[in-house]
Amino acid sequence: xxxxxxxxxxxxxxxxxxxxxxxxxxxxxxxxxxxxxxxxxxxxxxxxxxxxxxxxxxxxxxxxxxxxxxxxxxxxxxxxxxxxxxxxxxxxxxxxxxxxxxxxxxxxxxxxxxxxxxxxxxxxxxxxxxxxxxxxxxxxxxxxxxxxxxxxxxxxxxxxxxxxxxxxxxxxxxxxxxxxxxxxxxxxxxxxxxxxxxxxxxxxxxxxxxxxxxxxxxxxxxxxxxxxxxxxxxxxxxxxxxxxxxxxxxxxxxxxxxxxxxxxxxxxxxxxxxxxxxxxxxxxxxxxxxxxxxxxxxxx
Amino acid sequence: xxxxxxxxxxxxxxxxxxxxxxxxxxxxxxxxxxxxxxxxxxxxxxxxxxxxxxxxxxxxxxxxxxxxxxxxxxxxxxxxxxxxxxxxxxxxxxxxxxxxxxxxxxxxxxxxxxxxxxxxxxxxxxxxxxxxxxxxxxxxxxxxxxxxxxxxxxxxxxxxxxxxxxxxxxxxxxxxxxxxxxxxxxxxxxxxxxxxxxxxxxxxxxxxxxxxxxxxxxxxxxxxxxxxxxxxxxxxxxxxxxxxxxxxxxxxxxxxxxxxxxxxxxxxxxxxxxxxxxxxxxxxxxxxxxxxxxxxxxxxxxxxxxxxxxxxxxxxxxxxxxxxxxxxxxxxxxxxxxxxxxxxxxxxxxxxxxxxxxxxxxxxxxxxxxxxxxxxxxxxxxxxxxxxxxxxxxxxxxxxxxxxxxxxxxxxxxxxxxxxxxxxxxxxxxxxxxxxxxxxxxxxxxxxxxxxxxxxxxxxxxxxxxxxxxxxxxxxxxxxxxxxxxxxxxxxxxxxxxxxxxxxxxxxxxxxxxxxxxxxxxxxxxxxxxxxxxxxxxxxx
Numbered sequence: 001x002x003x004x005x006x007x008x009x010x011x012x013x014x015x016x017x018x019x020x021x022x023x024x025x026x027x028x029x030x031x032x033x034x035x036x037x038x039x040x041x042x043x044x045x046x047x048x049x050x051x052x053x054x055x056x057x058x059x060x061x062x063x064x065x066x067x068x069x070x071x072x073x074x075x076x077x078x079x080x081x082x083x084x085x086x087x088x089x090x091x092x093x094x095x096x097x098x099x100x101x102x103x104x105x106x107x108x109x110x111x112x113x114x115x116x117x118x119x120x121x122x123x124x125x126x127x128x129x130x131x132x133x134x135x136x137x138x139x140x141x142x143x144x145x146x147x148x149x150x151x152x153x154x155x156x157x158x159x160x161x162x163x164x165x166x167x168x169x170x171x172x173x174x175x176x177x178x179x180x181x182x183x184x185x186x187x188x189x190x191x192x193x194x195x196x197x198x199x200x201x202x203x204x205x206x207x208x209x210x211x212x213x214x215x216x217x218x219x220x221x222x223x224x225x226x227x228x229x230x231x232x233x234x235x236x237x238x239x240x241x242x243x244x245x246x247x248x249x250x251x252x253x254x255x256x257x258x259x260x261x262x263x264x265x266x267x268x269x270x271x272x273x274x275x276x277x278x279x280x281x282x283x284x285x286x287x288x289x290x291x292x293x294x295x296x297x298x299x300x
Numbered sequence: 301x302x303x304x305x306x307x308x309x310x311x312x313x314x315x316x317x318x319x320x321x322x323x324x325x326x327x328x329x330x331x332x333x334x335x336x337x338x339x340x341x342x343x344x345x346x347x348x349x350x351x352x353x354x355x356x357x358x359x360x361x362x363x364x365x366x367x368x369x370x371x372x373x374x375x376x377x378x379x380x381x382x383x384x385x386x387x388x389x390x391x392x393x394x395x396x397x398x399x400x401x402x403x404x405x406x407x408x409x410x411x412x413x414x415x416x417x418x419x420x421x422x423x424x425x426x427x428x429x430x431x432x433x434x435x436x437x438x439x440x441x442x443x444x445x446x447x448x449x450x451x452x453x454x455x456x457x458x459x460x461x462x463x464x465x466x467x468x469x470x471x472x473x474x475x476x477x478x479x480x481x482x483x484x485x486x487x488x489x490x491x492x493x494x495x496x497x498x499x500x501x502x503x504x505x506x507x508x509x510x511x512x513x514x515x516x517x518x519x520x521x522x523x524x525x526x527x528x529x530x531x532x533x534x535x536x537x538x539x540x541x542x543x544x545x546x547x548x549x550x551x552x553x554x555x556x557x558x559x560x561x562x563x564x565x566x567x568x569x570x571x572x573x574x575x576x577x578x579x580x581x582x583x584x585x586x587x588x589x590x591x592x593x594x595x596x597x598x599x600x601x602x603x604x605x606x607x608x609x610x611x612x613x614x615x616x617x618x619x620x621x622x623x624x625x626x627x628x629x630x631x632x633x634x635x636x637x638x639x640x641x642x643x644x645x646x647x648x649x650x651x652x653x654x655x656x657x658x659x660x661x662x663x664x665x666x667x668x669x670x671x672x673x674x675x676x677x678x679x680x681x682x683x684x685x686x687x688x689x690x691x692x693x694x695x696x697x698x699x700x701x702x703x704x705x706x707x708x709x710x711x712x713x714x715x716x717x718x719x720x721x722x723x724x725x726x727x728x729x730x731x732x733x734x735x736x737x738x739x740x741x742x743x744x745x746x747x748x749x750x751x752x753x754x755x756x757x758x759x760x761x762x763x764x765x766x767x768x769x770x771x772x773x774x775x776x777x778x779x780x781x782x783x784x785x786x787x788x789x790x791x792x793x794x795x796x797x798x799x800x801x802x803x804x805x806x807x808x809x810x811x812x813x814x815x816x817x818x819x820x821x822x823x824x825x826x827x828x829x830x831x832x833x834x835x836x837x838x839x840x841x
Contacts, residue, residue, distance in 0.1 A: 198672060199667050199669065199672040199673045200672060200673050200674055200675045200676075202633060202673075203665065203667065203673050203674075203736075204675070204686075205633070206631060206632075206633070206660065206664065206665055207661065207686070207687055207690040207691075207736075207740060208657040208658075208660055208661040208690050208691075208740075209686075209690055210653075210654075211653070217686075218675050221677055222675070222676070222677060
């Protein structure tokens with residue numbers, strides 16, 4: 001499919017009898033980035049989602065840019081202060097700025113989420129690839145193992161793995177990753193099954209190429225798009241799972257800032273300060289929804 | 301007499317979020333009562349869009365201008381209620397794929413009776429009788445049992461005839477048939493088209509026959525309209541048009557169609573039969589697949605043939621005959637249950653993947669659909685590079701030079717090297733597929749319907765390319781085709797296969813001129829012949 005030379009944005013749709021008239025604003029296309037940028041404006045929800053995720057990414061990379069408050073050392077004089085111009089999210093029981101703790105915690109959460117998804121993606125895809133390309137025996141064995149993984153509720157599975165591995169955000173990430181393997185394996189396998197019957201795979205074997213070579217150079221790249229879409233949709237869910245496990249106490253011990261533990265900690269002072277839970281909770285919700293929205297857009 | 305359908309200056313534009321495409325640019329044509337007009341064109345010419353305009357089945361994102369007068373009323377101005385009464389009783393539609401047009405979860409009888417009771421107040425019993433009568437008129441045997449069957453239980457040809465019966469049950473004044481037989485075998489094609497003719501003559505309907513097949517149009521219509529890029533380049537009485545085309549495009553199109561009168565592209569070397577060693581020997585091959593219900597389906601039942609070095613052998617059969625299975629066994633994708641396949645005196649059917657590799661590399665296949673046979677994510681450069689590496693070329697510099705030679709061999713410009721299959725046209729894509737096969741320096745190329753998925757004008761070019769390659773490399777071909785005209789053009793010998801058995805084989809011109817086996821005779825007589833209609837002057841062949 002050839003790319004058009006101009007970008008046209010339909011502005012107004014006017015129905016005249018049976019026919020619809022659209023006026024278009026068009027300008028020349030200069031780059032794909034501009035194209036993606038303009039694309040965002042057509043769907044405001046996508047633009048917002050991208051903005052939120054970019055902000056959180058900024059928080060993760062360089063937290064000091066976004067806040068001047070120390071997330072660990074608090075100012076006792078300002079304990080349990082309500083949200084104000086100075087402390088946008090208020091302060092907690094030790095006088096620490098809540099927003100600054102969220103900003104510094106973003107790095108932990110994002111790193112952990114990426115690790116979890118990477119584990120689920122790589123291991124799950126590999127299993128799915130092997131299952132899809134192998135004969136029925138190997139395929140059945142792998143898929144029954146996957147079925148077992150899928151039949152256990154994800155959170156429960158993560159808790160079991162963490163209990164075995166030990167506490168800490170990294171181990172939480174590994175646990176969440178392991179619980180996600182099943183889904184990725186299944187999606188990859190169905191993608192591989194449909195690709196493997198295509199004629200260009202058959203003709204690659206006709207060139208005399210070996211099974212492993214064809215699997216990684218032809219099958220995998222074409223089957224990857226479904227799995228990548230799942231990865232981006234799962235991102236939000238993974239953040240939630242990690243936050244939940246931290247909330248339950250399996251993450252890094254205090255005073256390390258991590259979204260789940262911030263919320264858990266806030267439970268104790270809920271009566272004195274609603275902002276300790278509500279505002280961090282809203283941040284988590286916003287990130288989860290944004291990741292989800294981006295994942296759906298990628299899917300399209 | 302006013303025409304039944306009068307189209308004047310019709311313009312149609314499709315809009316999507318990025319661009320607008322003008323599908324029809326100023327179309328004007330008439331269809332008289334009871335007349336059959338064929339609309340001929342290649343893909344993208346706008347012929348299907350024309351059908352959709354007349355049927356008012358266009359999507360919302362379109363702009364239409366001009367007039368489409370059906371019995372004096374402008375179809376484009378119809379309100380939804382008027383469209384409902386117009387479709388079915390005034391205008392009927394037969395699409396290409398009957399399986400999609402029929403409801404898969406309702407019995408044939410229910411669908412047919414439902415339609416009959418739609419416009420007439422008759423009882424179920426009366427409708428059933430009429431349904432049986434209609435199916436019998438359509439030439440379908442055992443009409444009573446047919447009523448109880450579901451669409452998936454019928455073959456393509458039977459389904460299409462059922463669909464014709466359903467559509468004609470309402471006695472439409474105009475029937476639009478959009479490529480009604482393109483998906484069917486040539487013998488079935490004839491049966492379906494005859495059925496269509498019978499119904500039309502009985503109800504006195506006019507027909508707009510949309511097809512890319514000039515031969516079908518020539519046989520079945522009195523007027524022909526040739527479309528190209530959304531415009532009508534020429535129209536007129538069929539035989540006059542075919543005899544004496546005026547427009548350049550028409551001339552090119554007519555000249556490009558492989559027919560029984562096209563020039564034959566054969567190697568001019570005299571053939572000396574060599575009894576000692578044939579390049580490829582297939583002996584007593586039998587292959588069965590696990591069947592649906594209990595008995596395994598026997599695809600091939602004792603098939604034997606030889607391909608001598610440098611000769612072109614064609615394998616002709618219809619769907620289900622076993623020709624595709626034969627091709628796959630020759631290439632090595634499938635293994636025969638019994639019998640053997642021998643390449644240069646080495647049996648390779650029993651060998652495992654690794655051992656048979658050097659032999660399989662010397663037998664390359666070119667597939668029917670060029671887009672499906674090339675990895676859509678690879679550029680042409682990378683595709684050819686991969687093939688050259690697989691055939692043992694370690695040095696990247698020599699590979700680059702060889703890639704340029706290969707591209708030149710298939711008459712493609714160097715600019716295609718950076719493009720992906722999706723950016724290329726069908727003809728260009730098939731050339732790349734041929735180049736890739738050539739990169740392996742094969743001794744035998746298996747061509748599986750290499751031109752069936754391509755437009756007519758491109759088919760001719762590809763056939764000439766295949767001939768050139770054959771002569772230059774002294775290549776042996778196994779050409780699989782259902783199209784006897786193409787076979788006549790390229791093949792020295794032909795084998796006719798039917799239900800897994802070889803029914804006839806021999807030199808192509810002898811078999812076609814003097815078919816012995818009844819099945820071959822049926823095949824040869826089913827070819828739509830338009831030289832019957834027409835005196836094609838020698839300047840056109």
